[in-house]
Amino acid sequence: MNIKGRTMAKKVLLVDDDPDILVLNQTVVEENGFEPVTAENGEQGLALARSEKPDAIVLDILMPRQSGIKMYRALKLDDGLKDIPVVVLSGIARKSFLKSQDILSGNDGRQVPEPDIYLEKPVSPAMLADAIRKVLAGK
Amino acid sequence: MHHILLIDDEPDILRVLAMSLRVDGHTVHTAASGEEGIELFLKHRPEIVITDIRMPGMDGIEVLKRVRSLSDRVEVIIVTGHGDVDVAIEALKYGASDFINKPVRDEALSVALKRAGEKLAVQQQIRDYTHNLEEKVEEATRALRRQTVFLQELINSSWDGIVGIDADGAIAVYNPAAERIFGKSARQVLGTTIDTLESGVRTIIEQAAHSNVCHLESQELTVIAETGERIPVDFSGSCLFDGEVSIGFVGFFHDLREIRRLQQELVEKERLATIGQTVAGLAHCIKNILHGLEGGSYILDAAIKRKDYEKLTNGWRLIQRTVHRTADLLKDLLTYSKKREPEFKPCDPIGIVKEVCDLLLPIAEKSRVTLDIRVEEGGPKTVMLDPQTLYRVTMNLVSNAIDACLFDENRLKSFRVMVRLAVREGERIDLWVTDNGCGMDEETASKLFVSFFSTKGAQGTGLGLLVTRKLVEEHGGGIEVTSRLNEGTTFHVWLPVRDHQPDEHQGENHGKESVVGG
Numbered sequence: 001m002n003i004k005g006r007t008m009a010k011k012v013l014l015v016d017d018d019p020d021i022l023v024l025n026q027t028v029v030e031e032n033g034f035e036p037v038t039a040e041n042g043e044q045g046l047a048l049a050r051s052e053k054p055d056a057i058v059l060d061i062l063m064p065r066q067s068g069i070k071m072y073r074a075l076k077l078d079d080g081l082k083d084i085p086v087v088v089l090s091g092i093a094r095k096s097f098l099k100s101q102d103i104l105s106g107n108d109g110r111q112v113p114e115p116d117i118y119l120e121k122p123v124s125p126a127m128l129a130d131a132i133r134k135v136l137a138g139k
Numbered sequence: 140m141h142h143i144l145l146i147d148d149e150p151d152i153l154r155v156l157a158m159s160l161r162v163d164g165h166t167v168h169t170a171a172s173g174e175e176g177i178e179l180f181l182k183h184r185p186e187i188v189i190t191d192i193r194m195p196g197m198d199g200i201e202v203l204k205r206v207r208s209l210s211d212r213v214e215v216i217i218v219t220g221h222g223d224v225d226v227a228i229e230a231l232k233y234g235a236s237d238f239i240n241k242p243v244r245d246e247a248l249s250v251a252l253k254r255a256g257e258k259l260a261v262q263q264q265i266r267d268y269t270h271n272l273e274e275k276v277e278e279a280t281r282a283l284r285r286q287t288v289f290l291q292e293l294i295n296s297s298w299d300g301i302v303g304i305d306a307d308g309a310i311a312v313y314n315p316a317a318e319r320i321f322g323k324s325a326r327q328v329l330g331t332t333i334d335t336l337e338s339g340v341r342t343i344i345e346q347a348a349h350s351n352v353c354h355l356e357s358q359e360l361t362v363i364a365e366t367g368e369r370i371p372v373d374f375s376g377s378c379l380f381d382g383e384v385s386i387g388f389v390g391f392f393h394d395l396r397e398i399r400r401l402q403q404e405l406v407e408k409e410r411l412a413t414i415g416q417t418v419a420g421l422a423h424c425i426k427n428i429l430h431g432l433e434g435g436s437y438i439l440d441a442a443i444k445r446k447d448y449e450k451l452t453n454g455w456r457l458i459q460r461t462v463h464r465t466a467d468l469l470k471d472l473l474t475y476s477k478k479r480e481p482e483f484k485p486c487d488p489i490g491i492v493k494e495v496c497d498l499l500l501p502i503a504e505k506s507r508v509t510l511d512i513r514v515e516e517g518g519p520k521t522v523m524l525d526p527q528t529l530y531r532v533t534m535n536l537v538s539n540a541i542d543a544c545l546f547d548e549n550r551l552k553s554f555r556v557m558v559r560l561a562v563r564e565g566e567r568i569d570l571w572v573t574d575n576g577c578g579m580d581e582e583t584a585s586k587l588f589v590s591f592f593s594t595k596g597a598q599g600t601g602l603g604l605l606v607t608r609k610l611v612e613e614h615g616g617g618i619e620v621t622s623r624l625n626e627g628t629t630f631h632v633w634l635p636v637r638d639h640q641p642d643e644h645q646g647e648n649h650g651k652e653s654v655v656g657g
Contacts (some may be wrong), residue, residue, distance in 0.1 A: 020460060023453045024434035027441045064506070064545035124429030125437045 042067025322365030323509025431461030518562030543576030
C-alpha cells in the first residue's frame with residue numbers, strides 16, 4: 001500500500017437502509033484505509049454525494065420507496081456526479097434485477113449506464129473491499 | 140303349353156296321342172321304348188313324361204324311377220291297362236303324378252295334363268319362394284354375424300374389465316381386461332356360476348342382482364386377484380332387460396393401478412420438490428445469519444485492534460441482533476413444522492391487539508406511517524381464545540402492513556395502517572389489517588402462502604404469512620386477503636371463540652402471561 005494519511009484517504013459514500021450493514025461496511029472502508037461517509041436513504045445519499053464529493057459510492061439499490069434506484073438514476077443523469085464510480089449492492093440477481101426494475105431506461109426514457117460493479121447480497125468484507133479498490137483504481 | 144315326352148311301344152297309340160297333343164298346342168317328342176325315352180329325356184328335358192306301363196325292356200315303372208332320379212322338375216303320368224291297380228299304386232309310390240287308363244281318352248288326358256301343369260307351377264313357385272327365403276336367411280345371417288363380431292370385438296377391446304351374467308346366473312361375458320384384472324382366464328370362468336368370481340365381486344353382484352337397484356353408481360373397490368395382489372378398481376354395474384324381462388347383469392371394472400401409481404409418483408415428486416424448496420429457503424436464511432455473524436466478528440476484530448469502544452458496541456449489537464433474528468426464524472420454523480393445539484383461555488383481545496400496535500408504533504413512526512386501531516363497540520371485554528395465536532397473527536399482519544407502506548414508491552401518499560377489531564361473545568373475533576401501501580399484483584398474491592417466498596429480500600424469511608395461516612387454521616379460523624397493486628392490501632382474519640368455562644381459569648390472567656412470552 002502507498003502512504004496512508006487522513007488527508008490522502010479516498011472518500012467512500014455508503015448508502016444502505018439497514019443500519020447493521022451500514023456499520024459493517026463503514027468498518028470495511030476504514031480497515032482498508034478509506035474514509036467512510038454514510039447515508040440511510042437515497043435522498044440523504046444524494047445530498048451527501050453533492051456536498052462531500054466522494055471518490056466512490058456503495059449503494060444498496062433495493063431500499064424502500066425505490067430511493068436506491070432513484071438515487072442511482074439521479075447520480076448518472078447529473079453531469080457533476082455521473083463520473084463517480086458506483087458499486088451497487090442488491091438482494092436480487094443482476095440479470096433479473098436490471099430487467100425488472102427499468103433501472104437503466106427509467107420512466108422518462110433517459111438511458112443511464114450499468115453500474116460499474118454489481119454485487120449480490122450478502123457481500124463479505126473482502127468482496128466489498130476488492131470492489132471498492134477496483135472502482136477507485138479504474139477511475 | 141307344355142313340353143311333353145310320350146313313350147309307348149305301340150306305334151299307333153303313340154302316333155294318335157302325339158297328334159292329339161300337338162293339335163292342343165303342346166310340343167311332343169315320341170319314343171317307342173323305355174330306353175329311347177330316357178335318351179330323349181336327357182336330350183330335350185321335357186316337363187311332362189307320359190309313359191305306358193307295360194313295355195318290353197325298360198318298363199314304365201323303371202322309366203319313372205330313372206326320370207325321377209334325373210330331375211325333380213318333371214311330372215310323370217303313367218298310362219295303365221285296365222285292372223293294373225297294383226302297378227298303378229306302385230307307380231304312385233315312386234312319385235308318379237297321375238295315371239290314366241287305356242284306352243286313353245282325350246278328356247282324361249287333358250285333365251291329367253292340367254293337373255300336372257298345376258303341380259309344375261306350384262313347384263316352381265315353391266322353388267322360387269324357397270330360393271328367395273334362402274337368400275334372405277343367408278343375408279340376415281351374415282348381418283347378424285357381422286354385428287355379433289362387432290359387439291364381441293367391442294367388449295374384447297375394452298380397457299375396462301367386463302363381466303356379464305345371463306338370466307340363469309352363468310357367466311356369459313368375460314373379456315381380456317377382466318382376465319388381466321382378476322388373473323383368471325375366460326376359459327376357466329365362462330359358463331360357470333358367479334361362485335368362480337372373487338368373493339368381494341361376487342357379493343356386490345349378488346346384492347345388485349337381488350335388490351331393485353338396477354344401476355350401480357361407480358364406486359371404488361379393492362379386488363384380490365388370483366395372484367393375491369390387491370387391485371383398486373372403479374366398479375359400476377347394471378341389470379340388463381329385454382323389455383320387462385330381466386336377462387342378466389353386467390359389471391364394469393376400471394383398473395386404477397396405473398392411475399394410483401401416477402398419483403403416488405406425483406405426490407412423491409411434490410414432496411421432493413417441497414423438500415428442495417425448503418432446503419434452498421433454509422440455506423438462504425442460514426447464509427444471511429452467517430453473514431450477520433461474520434460481519435459482527437469483522438467489526439469486533441477491527442474494534443479490538445483499534446481499542447475502539449464504540450465500534451465494539453456496534454459489532455456486539457450486530458451479533459446480538461443476528462442471534463435474535465435466528466431465534467425468531469427458529470420459532471417460525473418450529474411453529475410451521477409442528478402441530479400445535481391452541482390453548483383457549485379467557486383473555487382480552489382488544490388489549491392484545493393494542494399491545495402489539497404499541498410495540499410496532501416506533502417503527503411505524505420512523506417510516507412515517509400512521510397506525511390506528513378501531514374497535515367495534517358492544518363486544519365483551521373477555522373471551523375464550525388462544526392469546527398466543529392472536530398476538531402472533533396481529534404482529535405478523537401489522538408488521539407486513541408497515542412494510543407494504545415502506546415499499547411503496549409513491550411519495551405523495553400519506554401512509555396509514557388501520558387495525559380494526561370486532562369481538563362477538565361466544566362466536567368469533569374478526570381482525571382487519573388494512574394498509575394503503577404498495578399492494579400486490581396477482582402473481583405475488585398467488586404466492587403469499589408459499590414457503591420461503593418473500594418480496595423483502597434478505598429482510599424476510601418467507602415464513603411469516605405461512606405461520607400466520609397455520610396458527611389461524613389450527614385455531615379453527617380463516618384468513619383472506621384482498622389487494623390492489625399500488626393501492627393497498629387488507630388482510631381479514633377471524634378466529635372462533637369458545638364459551639366461558641366459569642370453573643376453569645377463573646380469576647387468573649393467563650392471557651397476559653403468555654402474551655408477554657410471545
